[in-house]
Amino acid sequence: MKVTVIYDNRKFADDLISDWGFSCFIEAYGKNYLFDTGSNAGILLDNMKKLKLDKKKIDVIFISHPHLDHTGGLKKVLEKCKCKVYIPYSFPRLSYVKNAVRIEKFTMLEENFYSTGELGDIEQSLIIKIKGGVAIIVGCGHPGIKRIIRVASEVGRPLWLIGGLHGFNDFDAVKDIDYVCPLHSTFFASELKSIYPEKFIYGGVGKVLQIEEMD
Ligand SMILES: [Zn+2]
Numbered sequence: 001m002k003v004t005v006i007y008d009n010r011k012f013a014d015d016l017i018s019d020w021g022f023s024c025f026i027e028a029y030g031k032n033y034l035f036d037t038g039s040n041a042g043i044l045l046d047n048m049k050k051l052k053l054d055k056k057k058i059d060v061i062f063i064s065h066p067h068l069d070h071t072g073g074l075k076k077v078l079e080k081c082k083c084k085v086y087i088p089y090s091f092p093r094l095s096y097v098k099n100a101v102r103i104e105k106f107t108m109l110e111e112n113f114y115s116t117g118e119l120g121d122i123e124q125s126l127i128i129k130i131k132g133g134v135a136i137i138v139g140c141g142h143p144g145i146k147r148i149i150r151v152a153s154e155v156g157r158p159l160w161l162i163g164g165l166h167g168f169n170d171f172d173a174v175k176d177i178d179y180v181c182p183l184h185s186t187f188f189a190s191e192l193k194s195i196y197p198e199k200f201i202y203g204g205v206g207k208v209l210q211i212e213e214m215d
């Protein structure tokens with residue numbers, strides 16, 4: 001499985017554009033998931049192009065929550081792909097988002113891919129089975145990271161936590177997770193790094209994470 005950060009507040013690769021927002025491209029089990037779409041469609045598509053990620057090859061768009069820094073590129077991407085779209089249950093009705101699947105409760109999306117369901121009346125996170133456990137991909141983390149981890153634990157042992165962790169500072173909640181790659185809205189990344197230097201993975205737009213899939 002390969003997770004490429006294509007939209008983030010920080011830069012990891014020099015030739016890409018950083019901007020407030022989040023998106024990543026997930027290639028796993030032969031499927032391509034676009035997780036969130038950043039703030040600005042132009043920046044999103046430009047970064048994807050530079051990273052040689054083909055928008056026509058997106059199978060699924062997974063939108064974590066309706067904040068504009070996660071949905072800004074959605075309209076443009078939908079014009080160019082006929083993919084499946086998963087949105088949280090209370091997502092606003094938008095004319096250009098047709099046939100999207102609203103996820104209310106914890107759901108298996110397809111083999112190896114799960115949604116936590118909408119938590120905190122706003123946000124869903126993506127759970128993917130990997131070798132030895134699960135990886136959790138989070139947009140902003142508004143419902144609380146501890147709560148998201150608890151739901152993901154139902155699928156398998158959380159080994160990876162990737163994404164925006166917002167004001168998360170209950171650092172004990174990640175003590176059993178092997179790797180944490182805080183991105184986007186994480187306020188306390190430096191504290192996380194000093195408490196768990198062995199878990200901490202520095203991210204930013206252009207960062208690629210290689211994670212072993214299940215056999
Ligand atoms: Zn948000």
Ligand SMILES: [Zn+2]
Pocket residue numbers: 021022067069070139140164184185
């Ligand atoms: Zn955000």
